[in-house]
Amino acid sequence: MIIATAQFPTRPLGIAANVEAMASLVAEAGGRGAALVVFAELAVTGYELEAIAADPGRLTMAPDDARLAPLREACRAAGVAAVVNCAGLLPDGPAISSFVYGPDGAPLTRYDKVHPTPDELAAGFAAGTADGRFALNGVSFGLAICYDAHFPDVAARAAADGCRVLLASSLYGRGPGQAERREIFPALAKDHGLHVLLANHVGPCGPYDTCGGSGVWGPDGSAVAEGPEEGAALVTAEV
Numbered sequence: 001m002i003i004a005t006a007q008f009p010t011r012p013l014g015i016a017a018n019v020e021a022m023a024s025l026v027a028e029a030g031g032r033g034a035a036l037v038v039f040a041e042l043a044v045t046g047y048e049l050e051a052i053a054a055d056p057g058r059l060t061m062a063p064d065d066a067r068l069a070p071l072r073e074a075c076r077a078a079g080v081a082a083v084v085n086c087a088g089l090l091p092d093g094p095a096i097s098s099f100v101y102g103p104d105g106a107p108l109t110r111y112d113k114v115h116p117t118p119d120e121l122a123a124g125f126a127a128g129t130a131d132g133r134f135a136l137n138g139v140s141f142g143l144a145i146c147y148d149a150h151f152p153d154v155a156a157r158a159a160a161d162g163c164r165v166l167l168a169s170s171l172y173g174r175g176p177g178q179a180e181r182r183e184i185f186p187a188l189a190k191d192h193g194l195h196v197l198l199a200n201h202v203g204p205c206g207p208y209d210t211c212g213g214s215g216v217w218g219p220d221g222s223a224v225a226e227g228p229e230e231g232a233a234l235v236t237a238e239v
Contacts, residue, residue, distance in 0.1 A: 004034040008232040009203035010046040023074035030078025044086035047206030072105035085169040092126035113145040146170040173208035190221030
């Protein structure tokens with residue numbers, strides 16, 4: 001199976017423009033033979049914590065939100081599944097959520113970030129409580145969102161549950177974030193015998209200058225495919 005990780009420069013709170021860019025990347029993934037494409041953390045809005053927390057009624061979404069319809073249609077047209085990260089809503093407040101759509105555009109699962117960062121908690125974001133799992137073409141996948149990957153038990157539970165691939169929608173900036181990106185994901189793959197995919201932002205995003213480098217690492221910790229640290233890219237790998 002070919003899977004893809006997408007990085008592109010998001011527009012702050014530019015939902016329609018970001019969704020359009022993501023739909024185009026879904027179509028490109030289909031043209032390159034991918035069965036699945038994964039997007040970065042809060043790719044739909046950009047990493048705009050304060051704005052989302054201040055106006056959750058407008059900026060949070062459910063999987064059937066009409067603003068995500070172009071993405072669902074792109075999945076149907078291309079026959080490609082997608083992991084779409086946006087601001088969701090939980091009873092305790094906004095959450096950082098991955099909505100997974102199947103190749104028919106129908107929802108497969110939803111995952112809410114279990115380990116929000118201190119800044120995210122301070123902004124009023126709520127933590128999810130359940131692991132994200134789904135199967136596609138006979139392969140089981142686990143989900144993580146950025147800081148979740150810093151907790152090895154997330155990957156350990158995925159491996160124990162029979163997942164073969166861990167998909168991480170993330171945001172890593174330049175400087176310390178670059179070092180973390182280079183260290184954490186190969187180690188997770190090797191320590192837990194998983195393929196690990198990272199979808200990262202590229203360019204300015206919220207308060208960060210992000211560092212791209214979206215990629216896939218094999219169960220031995222080696223890089224299967226890596227994207228550039230600058231510029232939009234769709235990176236594919238066979239797992």
